[in-house]
Amino acid sequence: MATRRQTFRLYPSKVQEKALLAARRLHCYLYNACVSHRETEYKLHRRTVAYFEQQNLLPEFKQVWVEYAQLHSQSLQATVKRVDGAYQRFFQGLSKKPHFKSIRKYSGWTYPAQSGWKVNSTGKYGTVTLNDLGITLKMRGQAKHWGVPTTLTIVHRPSRRQWFASFTVDVAIPEPKLGSQSDLRYESIVAYDLGTETALTLFDGAEFQEIANPRFTQRSEAKIRKLAKLKRRKRAPEKGVKASRRWRKIHQRESRLQAKVARQRKDWQHKVTSEIAGRYDIGVTEKLNVKGMTRKGGKRKAGLNKSILSVGFGTLNQMLTYKIEQKGGLVLVLPTKTIKPSQRCPKCGAVHKDWAELNNRYHVCSACGFEVLRDRGSVMVMYNVATHQQPGLRTSLVSLGCLSTTSKTRHSRQRRVATTGSMKQLGQRKRQKSRRQVDGETPSADAVG
DSSP states (O other): OEEEEEEEEEEOOHHHHHHHHHHHHHHHHHHHHHHHHHHHHHHHHOOOOOHHHHHHTHHHHHHHSGGGTTSOHHHHHHHHHHHHHHHHHHHTTSSOOOOOOOGGGOOEEEEOSSTTEEEEOSSEEEEEEETTTTEEEEEEEEOSSOOEEEEEEEEEETTTTEEEEEEEEEEOOOOOSOOSGGGOOGGGEEEEEEOSSEEEEEEOSSOEEEEEOOOHHHHHHHHHHHHHHHHHTSOOOBTTBOOOHHHHHHHHHHHHHHHHHHHHHHHHHHHHHHHHHHHOSEEEEEOOOHHHHTSOOOHHHHHHHHHHHHHTHHHHHHHHHHHHHHTTOEEEEEOHHHHOTTTBOTTTOOBOGGGGSTTOOEEEOTTTOOEEEHHHHHHHHHHHHHTTOOTTSOSOTTTTTOEEEEEOSSOTTOEEEEEOOSHHHHHHHHHHHHHHHHTTOOOOTTTTO
């Protein structure tokens, strides 16, 4: 089983929307109350408040603030857990310190279990009932994969005045098609490299395919900059001062334009990844540190960061991975520091450190004279490694530290990786894991490497 997220558009009536807005406001107030509690305890007593302490205070909290009594207890616990998650990321240095959230920026709330709500749908349209609010909402949309819904998140988009229901659904994954080395067809393997000039460069052993960068961000940049300039001339919201009506109108236009860019990028990503996943059973790529690649670096790096974010490296990789795995395929993630696909000659295996410079887009090997474009050379090296044809490297995938991505059964945003050996071992381990999940057993650490 794997976890997928499916989102539907909600169409509440005026009375229902009033109830949704009231619930959203209460969850926002609870979030801010938890943040205030943690800050106050630390300032006065130098004491850190844990999640379970705040969770255990919820019954007393609801006795004082009686309007919270109607809200589902687990949804309130999820809001408290959201605060705890924000602080955990802050302690790990992954984000800034949590602060009070404005109701304008508070998106919604979550039902973390199957209680408190009920969905009536087969994956296309349907209704969802929120028991604590006593309302049944019509929803529109079609899920690509539908199974057993496990959690529900109600999301509000103020700029578009739209409501959404986001479900996590447990769906069945077919048994891997690759059982042995003899079952492996090299024409079903594709190596792909993500770039800025060319969004995707693919190589299947016979021919190259290059997909251009759509540059959605750059296309709308001038319009967004113009709206931002107009907004700076209006009265912005400050402490004790409301924003002017003209500022709010321009802010709404700016938000809608940014949302349109995000929708265009997501639509393009889905079309591209679905086309690739439909043709190939095995994907081969390198491990990328997208967060490190898009760190601030002044004006000299601003254009590169925009190009990377316009393609959406992280999302594109995730989509390709789960779509290939959904059909029973595999995705191999090669260690960049060991393989060095951008610096290695695909013909003789020689490593050239000067090829690491990004402005060096055409590579000529001084050892064997092989000439190739930078991105094409990278995908050739990755393809050769996966098919054990790359000179200058050991042929065992496990000795190279290669990884095979596998979907986690509960949390779709996290991934578990297993060290792998040959293609035969890859297929065997995936098959063993699938059998244990079907029999109701939990795979041990040894079974996944």
